Amino acid sequence: MTVFFENARLIDPEAGTETVGNLVVDGGIIAAIGQMQAPADARVIDCGGKCLAPGIVDIGVKIGEPGERHKESFRTAGLAAARGGVTTIIARPDTSPAIDTPETLEFVTRRAAEAPVRIRHMAALTKGRAGREMTEIGFLMDAGAIAFTDADHVCADTKVLSRAFTYARSLGALVLCHPQDPGLSKGAAVTSGKFASLRGLPAVSPMAERMGLDRDLALVEMTGVRYHADQITTARALPALSRAKAAGLPVTAGVSVHHLTLNEFDVGNYRTFFKLTPPLRSEDDRLAMVQALAEGVIDILCSMHTPADEESKRLPYEEAAAGAVGLETLLPAALRLYHAGSLDLPGLFRALALNPARLMGLPQGRLCEGSPADLVLFDPEAPFVLDRFTLASKSKNTPFDGARLTGKVLATFVGGVQVHGQA
Template identity: 50%
Template sequence: MTAPRPLLLADARLVDPATGVESRGGVLVLDGRIADLGPSITAASAPEGAQIVACGGDVVAPGLVDMQCFVGEPGAEHRETIASATAAAAAGGVTTIVAAPGTTPPVDDPAIVDFVLRRARDTGRVRVLPMATLTKGREGREISEYGLLRQAGAVAFCDGKRSLRNAQVMRRALTYARDFEALVIHFPEDRDLAGEGVMNAGELATRLGLSGVPREAEAIVVDRDLRLVALTGARYHASIVTAALSLDAIAAAKERGLPVTCGTSINHLTLNENDIGDYRTFLKLRPPLRHEDERGALVAALAAGLVDVIVSDHDPQDVETKRLPFAEAEAGAVGVETMLAAGLRLVHSGDVPLAGLLRAMSTRPAEILGLEQGRLAKGAPADLIRFDPDEPFVVDPAELRSRCKNTPFATARLQGRVKLTIVAGQAVFEA
């Protein structure tokens, strides 16, 4: 095999979210890794035969790591495939996606982990890392074989959007995971308290005549889980938190030194319950979009570093399950392709610095998962993105690369175009 040509990204605004340092210069890529970077790396310094990309002041940063993305395979190829999900990811600047385990069959066997990895190798454009289930069949009764699943390549354990009702099963899962130094990711929702709720409980739900999900349905499970983490000492990540009550509990747990992290979705950071408007089902999500006060608390927690990770919560749903009355429609939205541009709303509004946003989308998820990615440093993997944070565009669902088009940002005016996505030194997307 011929060695790939050296690649030099010149005249870029270099943003390293791991250190918060911004500088002007270039990046030299050799053999899939960052060989050098900084002001001295210019087109004139390029090695012979190198491909030179003139960035014209665009941002060059580590590729994004999305910790929650539904890829469809196996069993839901009508909603998404690894090929279509990774094409959407590459167009959105996401170079690593963590595949949710709620497939059919669920990812509870080493053979299914192997299947996902092989399909990703054969048809994927970006890195795909499978999550395996916390419990067999995601049924919440018997815990999965974490040791064998980890050996097969699972990076974390989660039952998707099925919260574990049984505290004893959760305790066993945390204890077993601790023995394998495995990461437990849990979706915090008291299913009994959430009941048949379809949006955030409050005045707006009452006016719309829709049943509500109280924020306590999330906070109660977060409280329980954190007490079990204190009991077991296991590594725990709350997949999506949306309520100030949950943030208060997580802040207290971190102050006590517990091995706890949390994420939230780009939807909950940039939208609120009012966006549902006239029963727009593309904004029916789990957890539901919250009150503006809760969104503001989430943004403040992100800026302070309390919220570790931003996920796309990419959840494609076909037309038949979305073109229904709001109460009957499936929850979920596509988001991997628009995650960065939507997040840049927070940068343009002055709520979050660019390095802070990128840290939550790349560095912190990579650290939590134990990956090399997420850094702009010599020797780091050359998973890189080039984007113009100011270029405006209107989201056209028909142009999205996902198989399904259920975006909550349809016709939204966003800023921030990805122009180049590189994985292991190879371009996987060019605008």
């Protein structure tokens, strides 16, 4: 089917432009952009002056299958993604069991077919994510693994990690790491400081992130592996990241929307929906992350979607599970940066769609002729109050429950097929 979008604010992150015009989709591909007439046989969608942008490519989404389907299934994650304007999910391997064999990877690849959005999978870097023996990276790549990571399990054995990096480099594989010093961060629930002391909570210094990143970057310099830091959250880590990029190392970095829009004081009186990994940081760190994203030091903005059931969250803060769902709230939360004047819309979608797609070698994330018609139509000015019980995710652990947000997804399209909305 041919689809004609008319009267749209076209957000092009690659060109860095925002223009009013029309867009034609034919055979699941963007066929034309500009001021043209609708083809005779096209389905016409009047965008009413609202924004049309590339669908979000969300790196680092946890889905409960296998082992924790009660927290999130491929179907519910796909529905939440479609409602949030996410058209491609890059799923994490921190499942039960971990995705560390071709057989497990093939299982989740088959299960992902029931989702209305595209899902690609990362595989574990070490067996069982235990940091003792690397996985069969070559076989996993043959089975469809798009990258390798142990998620928030930090490999403490530098020799094992260096061997994994060397092998990944020989195969051209991308490795994602969670930059933290495992000894300092073990058992921590919040960031160290006055707030942590007043609450009597176990804390970790922001230096733990810098120390972990310094080690990883030294190994990148030694091995030449393509490396992505999944979350940079402290100002102390930014100089090392900037130096690595300036030296031409194959390094990129991401940050979660929660660390860009919340700070340590949001924990309040032990509110466990705000317990994350890494923990929320100071307001100075948050502002430094916003600036780093705007300047391109940090490349990618993601949700770090981590579903947790009520039983694991309704516990004392120290014992509660870390993580928050974010597929459905990623765009409206990220639009806080736009409304604050920190980023324009093309810059925001560069971090949400274009840069993640480039990192993963995908054709998505672009608004140009010949690109896949994975699109999100949204109203950046529509206000609403979030009710977590209306979320499509099985788990409802969002820190934005009851928050006033501005920006609604009106419709989502994957390959030109509408998967959400009434457009």
